Amino acid sequence: MSAKLAIHGGEKAIGTRLPSYLESAGRTFGGEEEALVLEALHSGCLTRNGGKMVPRLEAEFAERLGVKHAAACSSGTASVHLAIAALDPAPGDEIIVPPITDIGSIAPILWQNAVPVFADLDPVTITLDPADVERRITPKTRAIVAVHLAGQPCALDELSAIARRHNLVLIEDCSQAYWAEYKGKLVGTIGDMACFSLQQSKHITCGEGGLFVTNNDEWARRATLFADKAWPRDTKTLGSCRFLFLAQNYRMSELEGAVALAQLRKLPAPVVKRRALAARLDAAIKDLASVSAPAVPSNTKHSYWLYMLRVHHDAARATARQFGDALVAEGVPAWVEYIIDPLYLSPVFTGPNTYAASGYPFSAYGSQKFEHGLCPVAERVLHEVIAILWNENYTEAQVDQIATAIHKVAAHFAGN
Numbered sequence: 001m002s003a004k005l006a007i008h009g010g011e012k013a014i015g016t017r018l019p020s021y022l023e024s025a026g027r028t029f030g031g032e033e034e035a036l037v038l039e040a041l042h043s044g045c046l047t048r049n050g051g052k053m054v055p056r057l058e059a060e061f062a063e064r065l066g067v068k069h070a071a072a073c074s075s076g077t078a079s080v081h082l083a084i085a086a087l088d089p090a091p092g093d094e095i096i097v098p099p100i101t102d103i104g105s106i107a108p109i110l111w112q113n114a115v116p117v118f119a120d121l122d123p124v125t126i127t128l129d130p131a132d133v134e135r136r137i138t139p140k141t142r143a144i145v146a147v148h149l150a151g152q153p154c155a156l157d158e159l160s161a162i163a164r165r166h167n168l169v170l171i172e173d174c175s176q177a178y179w180a181e182y183k184g185k186l187v188g189t190i191g192d193m194a195c196f197s198l199q200q201s202k203h204i205t206c207g208e209g210g211l212f213v214t215n216n217d218e219w220a221r222r223a224t225l226f227a228d229k230a231w232p233r234d235t236k237t238l239g240s241c242r243f244l245f246l247a248q249n250y251r252m253s254e255l256e257g258a259v260a261l262a263q264l265r266k267l268p269a270p271v272v273k274r275r276a277l278a279a280r281l282d283a284a285i286k287d288l289a290s291v292s293a294p295a296v297p298s299n300t301k302h303s304y305w306l307y308m309l310r311v312h313h314d315a316a317r318a319t320a321r322q323f324g325d326a327l328v329a330e331g332v333p334a335w336v337e338y339i340i341d342p343l344y345l346s347p348v349f350t351g352p353n354t355y356a357a358s359g360y361p362f363s364a365y366g367s368q369k370f371e372h373g374l375c376p377v378a379e380r381v382l383h384e385v386i387a388i389l390w391n392e393n394y395t396e397a398q399v400d401q402i403a404t405a406i407h408k409v410a411a412h413f414a415g416n
């Protein structure tokens, strides 16, 4: 007879709250951040044009990653916008995206009047399926946004080959994948451009912020200008300045830059710890038939922004939703099914909800119908996963408690 589930009024498997990214127990802030923030404050200049922290952050980030250029900006979404703006698509150009990601991977495409085209996912890694990407290419396709979901690198060799074959730009969205590796290389160094988020929940953070990287001089210049109103500060005085193209103010402040710089210097420790803790949970649940650990291809190293627990409905005798709700009640911090629907079923796409009733840009250029069945694999796998929030500050004992909770819920549904 299995123990009474917490969701049915039983005792919770995890009695104390685990560290959360929303509080200091679940973050890595310390004296290093404090010193740099005070240095910025005492300098009297809190904007990057005149300050030192953001330029230092850009230089060190590029150096640590081994790329030529980095441009800081105000969010991960903004960093994707820098990439799209650097690419400079014409209205109606198409950019291939995955349907399971943060909306920040996609919204910037629409702001540049291009259209996202959704491609389906590999059911094992939950990242873009290269074969399906290739099927969705048209004469209007300009780029692919490859999202390393949860910290699992995409099939980058295959995607790079497709991009080369069709003359497309490969943009890596590494917001969830700091220091993840593909064939021994850091993600963000393989595509033509890459984007990172420094938002509160990510491996390193300054609350809100983003970083764009590339080896291409032209794109770097255009991205840097795009974050600063296309104001060419390197060549003009204010009095003689002419604004070069339509752009944003996405500047990162010096206070954010100071925190981000201290956080960057702490890598890769948070990633290394997350990996070790994930390996511990993998081992603790490997004998269960009802669930499995994230399957990580042997040529990649996952960075575990999330631990994507897979629920096998038949063996579990429960859906991921039922299993996940029970786990959350036991005290496991998780987003059941990660996001509610593939993004193409969100009102932003099924609208019209923007630019009045025009339906723009889809009404003018859209080729896909945003409805159930567009990406069947994504629709299936989304309902097979529980995204357990992962954190470098979990103790081994806490990971063991998560394992205990999973065993308890599995035993309940199996009727043992």
Ligand SMILES: *Cc1c(COP(=O)(O)O)cnc(C)c1O
Binding pocket: 075, 076, 077, 078, 101, 102, 103, 104, 105, 147, 173, 174, 175, 176, 197, 198, 199, 208, 209, 210
């Ligand atoms: C977090 C995230 C973003 C957006 O980052 P913000 O800083 O929240 O704007 C974009 N893409 C992915 C994959 C993300 O996880």
